[in-house]
Amino acid sequence: MAGNSIGQLFRVTTFGESHGTCVGAIVDGVPSGIDLCEKDLQYDINRRRPGTSNFVTPRKELDHIKILSGVFKGKTTGASIGLLVMNHGYNSDEYNYIKNIYRPGHADFTYHKKYKYYDYRGGGRASARETVVRVAAGAIAKKFLLDYHNIIINGYLTQIGNIKFNAPNILHIKNNKFYCLNKNKIYKLKKFLNTLKKSGNSVGAKIKIIAKNIPIGLGEPVFDKLNADIAHALMSIGAVKGIEIGEGFKFANMLGSNSRDEIKPNGFASNHSGGILGGISNGQPIVINLVIKPTSSIKIPIKTINYSNISVNLSNNGRHDPCIGIRAIPVAEAMLAIVLMDHVLRQQIQYINK
Amino acid sequence: MAGNSIGQLFRVTTFGESHGTCVGAIVDGVPSGIDLCEKDLQYDINRRRPGTSNFVTPRKELDHIKILSGVFKGKTTGASIGLLVMNHGYNSDEYNYIKNIYRPGHADFTYHKKYKYYDYRGGGRASARETVVRVAAGAIAKKFLLDYHNIIINGYLTQIGNIKFNAPNILHIKNNKFYCLNKNKIYKLKKFLNTLKKSGNSVGAKIKIIAKNIPIGLGEPVFDKLNADIAHALMSIGAVKGIEIGEGFKFANMLGSNSRDEIKPNGFASNHSGGILGGISNGQPIVINLVIKPTSSIKIPIKTINYSNISVNLSNNGRHDPCIGIRAIPVAEAMLAIVLMDHVLRQQIQYINK
Amino acid sequence: MAGNSIGQLFRVTTFGESHGTCVGAIVDGVPSGIDLCEKDLQYDINRRRPGTSNFVTPRKELDHIKILSGVFKGKTTGASIGLLVMNHGYNSDEYNYIKNIYRPGHADFTYHKKYKYYDYRGGGRASARETVVRVAAGAIAKKFLLDYHNIIINGYLTQIGNIKFNAPNILHIKNNKFYCLNKNKIYKLKKFLNTLKKSGNSVGAKIKIIAKNIPIGLGEPVFDKLNADIAHALMSIGAVKGIEIGEGFKFANMLGSNSRDEIKPNGFASNHSGGILGGISNGQPIVINLVIKPTSSIKIPIKTINYSNISVNLSNNGRHDPCIGIRAIPVAEAMLAIVLMDHVLRQQIQYINK
Amino acid sequence: MAGNSIGQLFRVTTFGESHGTCVGAIVDGVPSGIDLCEKDLQYDINRRRPGTSNFVTPRKELDHIKILSGVFKGKTTGASIGLLVMNHGYNSDEYNYIKNIYRPGHADFTYHKKYKYYDYRGGGRASARETVVRVAAGAIAKKFLLDYHNIIINGYLTQIGNIKFNAPNILHIKNNKFYCLNKNKIYKLKKFLNTLKKSGNSVGAKIKIIAKNIPIGLGEPVFDKLNADIAHALMSIGAVKGIEIGEGFKFANMLGSNSRDEIKPNGFASNHSGGILGGISNGQPIVINLVIKPTSSIKIPIKTINYSNISVNLSNNGRHDPCIGIRAIPVAEAMLAIVLMDHVLRQQIQYINK
Numbered sequence A, B, C, D: 001m002a003g004n005s006i007g008q009l010f011r012v013t014t015f016g017e018s019h020g021t022c023v024g025a026i027v028d029g030v031p032s033g034i035d036l037c038e039k040d041l042q043y044d045i046n047r048r049r050p051g052t053s054n055f056v057t058p059r060k061e062l063d064h065i066k067i068l069s070g071v072f073k074g075k076t077t078g079a080s081i082g083l084l085v086m087n088h089g090y091n092s093d094e095y096n097y098i099k100n101i102y103r104p105g106h107a108d109f110t111y112h113k114k115y116k117y118y119d120y121r122g123g124g125r126a127s128a129r130e131t132v133v134r135v136a137a138g139a140i141a142k143k144f145l146l147d148y149h150n151i152i153i154n155g156y157l158t159q160i161g162n163i164k165f166n167a168p169n170i171l172h173i174k175n176n177k178f179y180c181l182n183k184n185k186i187y188k189l190k191k192f193l194n195t196l197k198k199s200g201n202s203v204g205a206k207i208k209i210i211a212k213n214i215p216i217g218l219g220e221p222v223f224d225k226l227n228a229d230i231a232h233a234l235m236s237i238g239a240v241k242g243i244e245i246g247e248g249f250k251f252a253n254m255l256g257s258n259s260r261d262e263i264k265p266n267g268f269a270s271n272h273s274g275g276i277l278g279g280i281s282n283g284q285p286i287v288i289n290l291v292i293k294p295t296s297s298i299k300i301p302i303k304t305i306n307y308s309n310i311s312v313n314l315s316n317n318g319r320h321d322p323c324i325g326i327r328a329i330p331v332a333e334a335m336l337a338i339v340l341m342d343h344v345l346r347q348q349i350q351y352i353n354k
Helices: A040-047 A092-099 A109-116 A123-126 A128-148 A170-175 A183-199 A226-235 A248-251 A327-348 B038-048 B090-097 B108-113 B121-126 B130-149 B168-173 B183-198 B224-237 B248-253 B326-344 C038-048 C092-098 C108-116 C121-126 C128-147 C168-173 C183-199 C226-235 C248-253 C328-346 D038-049 D092-097 D108-115 D123-124 D127-147 D170-175 D183-198 D226-235 D248-253 D326-348
Strands: A011-016 A024-028 A065-069 A081-086 A154-162 A205-212 A240-245 A287-291 A302-305 A310-312 B011-016 B022-028 B065-067 B081-086 B152-160 B203-210 B239-243 B285-292 B303-306 B312-313 C011-016 C021-030 C063-067 C082-085 C152-160 C205-213 C240-245 C284-293 C304-305 C310-312 D013-015 D022-028 D066-068 D082-086 D153-162 D205-212 D240-245 D284-294 D304-305 D311-314
Touching: A011 C183, A011 D082, A024 A128, A024 B022, A024 D013, A024 D022, A040 A065, A040 A128, A081 A128, A081 D013, A109 A123, A109 D226, A123 A128, A128 A154, A128 A327, A154 A183, A154 A327, A154 B248, A205 A327, A205 B248, A226 A240, A226 A287, A226 B224, A226 B239, A240 B224, A240 B248, A248 B152, A248 B203, A248 B239, A248 B285, A287 A327, A287 B248, A302 C310, B011 B130, B011 C021, B011 C082, B022 B130, B022 C011, B038 B065, B038 B130, B038 B326, B081 B130, B081 C011, B108 B121, B121 B130, B130 B152, B130 B326, B152 B183, B152 B312, B152 D284, B203 B326, B224 B239, B224 B285, B224 B326, B239 B248, B239 C226, B285 B326, B303 C092, B303 D304, C011 C128, C021 C128, C038 C063, C038 C128, C038 C328, C082 C128, C082 C226, C108 C121, C121 C128, C128 C152, C128 C328, C152 C183, C152 C328, C152 D248, C205 C328, C205 D248, C226 C240, C226 C284, C226 C328, C226 D226, C226 D240, C240 C248, C240 D092, C240 D248, C248 D153, C248 D205, C248 D240, C248 D284, C284 C328, C284 D248, C328 D183, D013 D127, D022 D127, D038 D066, D038 D127, D038 D326, D082 D127, D108 D123, D127 D153, D127 D326, D153 D183, D226 D240, D226 D284, D226 D326, D284 D326
Parallel strands: none
Antiparallel strands: A011 A024, A024 A081, A065 A081, A154 A205, A205 A287, A240 A287, A240 B239, A302 A310, B011 B022, B022 B081, B065 B081, B152 B203, B203 B285, B239 B285, B303 B312, C011 C021, C021 C082, C063 C082, C152 C205, C205 C284, C240 C284, C240 D240, C304 C310, D013 D022, D022 D082, D066 D082, D153 D205, D205 D284, D240 D284, D304 D311
């Protein structure tokens, strides 16, 4: 069944496989009158692009975004926006070795069982390749949120393996390929990732996304709570396996008396709730944590089965990211932006004072 | 904007406030021919009901579920099913003291700012009272899943404060008001909850929900991944602040080599993934963790503001649950059931072999 | 599959069978701050009610509407609004004679074949009884449209059998049970309906609905054109078999040169288009025609089959409306109001001028 | 707001303007395992193409359809299908003369007032150019309906001006550019269209669409009736201003006794209802009439206003179709196919017999 769309008023629909000719999207519900050009989208596309450091996959993805419709003389017209990114620099032959094999930790098994006809090359539709156009659509949302509502979204690494980052210098991350706050831990991180790479292994990561300057009132009762829609959007990213709002799982061991946010005439005294109360934004920063599982395509062999249910040994001797969590950050930012723009539009009329 | 519906093919829409005359739901998309009566729904309604032990709120909720339509001579007809539960045993006067006050940790602030007109009595629409009909709708889904697909859903406590439960005797929980696996820890738990109650405080909780006998193939690419829809549904429960699938946040410190699930000819060798690969169920049990924040309505005073932005002191001297996490378990089970039934229906036609 | 909901931002979901205990609806997406009470809805409920003249079915439907939620101290709160009308004054035994018989022209055949389990009493879910709550939901929309946008919706008869009404005195229809513009033709109409009643026959009708004071800009490209959504809503009324916008089918024999509406600095010179251009309202009155087929439940016998595929003779010796088209008018007005309110809400943000 | 999608389980989303680089669509919800190639879609694309006779616009549209995703080794994979048609052979300069002018009968006025930023070239998003991808998506639906359900959809002309066609030789229309049943009236038709062309005028048309071999049970109560969804889909085609099911507007002057369809053990004795009872298909052919208004872009001048609200004279001295109704036929077939495929998928599980 149709599942390639997200959002109500700001609605993104995508298509495209890892080793097809292209990936693309239709972005519907963008108000007219917004200045928009391809350069606006290319910036985040580049941040997501592989090959930007020694520790992300060296597949060369040129990834030039094309706007096919919905913009006229530099302004959005209110029409649906077609987006396209051609696929380049891949070699489908690389994937012949997995042609009839279910790679553990990947969607091969479930897609093949569900659909019978499966584009195995690079994971086909289940590949992280589809996130390129999420990032492009998210860039439209980010621009709208920033230009018209001053909302800023930033993501950064908080943990890789047992290395944790928590220093508060958020400015630092702008020119930092690791989206990492602790300059002094980068050496340690690089060393760890180098070791992983040599051993052909991978590791998970924990990410924090913060959205600032949020208006009060985003989110709808009962099922379309802002946190519910955020959880949905972020969990739809391939490797995400957990999500927290505010204190998240720490709440299990917190008391009511120290987990409430006192309200003062000039605002909240703390932000345990992560910016959302009763499913609706309270004006404080929205604070989200999420976890990315380690990629399963590594050199270390594992047993699995082929389409004929015969045991085989599998190891990926091609390139791989030791930590896909790094590249997941602009994708997570994009998904949060898509949800926030949707709810900003949904929030237009809520009460009548006549 | 409309946000009181959930699901695509199995679709639940709800209404009703904590201190209105009733709460209700319309359940749409139930196939015809299913044996259904009110007793089928009452069982889970009773499990959710307050007053079942010394540690849940003593508000007397009789909570008799009424089926108003969609069933004829004991069988569903395919028509939409109207559900109604009358509200009894509440005293709205109790809430006069919060009439113009934003209770910290509650939705008062956000609802009032968003809508201007706010039914403050017991939280109105934002009250956990609305979960009664979630449980009723979920009971229809549970029955469908069990009777026609043999799918079983069970939730239980895994943590309250720093007390953790992890023994595997799932049978034990059936007649256990704490949905708790470790019989020997119940004494400790009761003592802790008693202390909390006396001090007028509350605590959070961590819950595990497991669904067994899941068919392969539930879930849709790209945005309607099964885990994304589960995250959405569970995060829409008032006090839930985090959700994990499988190993969840543990993945941040796991290596690729030990987080993949090896596939053998007779099935998976482990279940780190929590039963979902690429957003689609792989036939293993679906394993979900979620965290419930402590209730904010406690006797311990806190500073807040009233509608006129003046500082006031607030304490709740009425009854309260020391741990709402206990009563949240049948609600979480219901939400998981609603998502699974929706995806079972969405999975009807996926491939054609002619 | 779920099909009991209509609308995007203003969303109505209904339940209830003709001979069940009640019919009801949940109306979602109503902005807060609107004055609303049951009396506001009762007016149109009464207009739809049978037994108001000699020519509509004498079934006594008291039809008292109840608002169950979403209104607090006389104002909408933004929460979903539960609506309920109890069923009274019916006698299910009357329907025993059709228990296993497919009534020609009714939904018995298709519902029974589709669902196998069928509430045959009075048509069950397929009965026109479900339109009571359409009228109630439509009354909320009408009130919103009138109070905040000055939009007025009026329906009236334009044809019954070969009697056509076209005089323009719209004020006259307010106290006219036939919603008919030509006072002098009412005698002729009464005579015709009396004859039909005596012969146990029925007749179809043509209805015109006009909405005035429409803002420019309602409707969305490409598939959610205002006329497309209107056609959907009106065609979802049981007996409607055709719909026209503006000149409608007359366009087949019109030339381009005399079917365009000239635009002058002070507005359009004509309204062939019926108030909609390119799927978007142009500020002129929206003019809709629709046709209602004659009811099939008449005294004149017809051959049909029973559930066992055996031929039987059938005649309805109970009461019936000689022309259900009369009572369909408030229902059609309600459906148009529902669509217009939905699009007024959808129109909130369309362009940005910053 | 987003309005560029149609369908629930079979869902089509489109983008593209008349004079942009391309038009395209994403078709979501196609089951896997269907043989599909571009040639399958090209056939209907060619039928819709202008320039096929002397009486349709000579704009040269090469219109090669590209399938960008969702098909692997000739079979659909269940992934969303990207479709693209490049725009060729247009000259945007032709439209400079209408740059600041509202063309009567077109969407210029409403789009410009609604969105402020308007791609005036050839109507932009409001152009009939967007129907190319409707036809492509419809061709996927037609193939599915024919190959797996033997459903056949045919449209033909029944009226142009005062020339009516009603002979039953449906086979004849296959190689007939006018989709016309009466060979002997084609001479008369050609003569009429030639006269129109010379005088720079245009005319409307009436079209009939018939779908055969329909299974019993398509359509959902209450608002998603099959006829309601068909009316929505067909009314979303730019120039359609009326739609009828079965006898349609003739019902206004029919009696109950001669408008019901008698049911015999071997089927219905007539088809006044047009194949749908209570919103659900009854197994008889679905019979739809629709009317297309004459194009407003003709040589005969008309007064209108420009963006500054100043009166101007306007005449279109470029090419135009004397009757766009002819080219609308494959578009109408496509929209009916899209609705039927959606409902075939929605009909998968309706009752349980266990």
